[in-house]
Amino acid sequence: MLPTLTKPIACWQQEYNTGNSQVDEQHQQLFEIVNAIHDAVVTKKNSYTMQELLEALSNHTIEHFQTEEALMMAVDYPEYDIHKRTHDCLLSKVDRLLLKFRDRNTAAVTTEITQFLTEWLAHHIKGEDKKMIQFFQNQ
Ligand SMILES: [Fe+2]
Structure with missing residues (x-):
């Protein structure tokens, strides 16, 4: 999906599989985006490319957290609040990173x-x- 030349920083491991294929696929997509951002930093890609990657990170993170939060709500998961707070923090x-970047930094x-x-x-x-x-x- 996202071609990278640099050695990936985020390497998928068997122990990251949760057993839910939708969640696992979304996690793997996030790993791919992090690797593409890492590659863009190391190879000093232009700011247009970096902005697109940061936006992809933001969009995929929002979508993924919404997926997990909907799954938790559907079963009245007792640790919903603390899990959601962790998501909100990230x-x-x-x-903030995207704003800082857009602000020409x-x-x-x-x-x-x-x-x-x-x-x-x-x-x-x-x-x-x-x-x-x-x-x-x-x-
Ligand atoms: Fe989560």
Whole structure:
């Protein structure tokens, strides 16, 4: 989907599979976008490309969190509030990044950011998301 030349920073691992194919596919798309952003930072792609990638990150993150939140609401998931707060926290970080970038601060996107996004996703998937899907499966 998104061609990258640089060694990917976000590598999909078996342990990230939650057992819900829609959630897993969306997670993998987010990994691809993070890798494309990482590649754009390392190879110093133009700001138009970077802006498009950041917008893709923002849109896919919103769509993905909405998917998970709808699934949680459908079963009255007891940890909905805390899970949603974690989502909102990342969304505001992504929003701030996009705003900073649009504000002509093209240096706002760094490998520290792509590292942070990778670690955030891995940690969130292995923790909150797997716990959530496990709850659905035990319903
Ligand atoms: Fe989540």
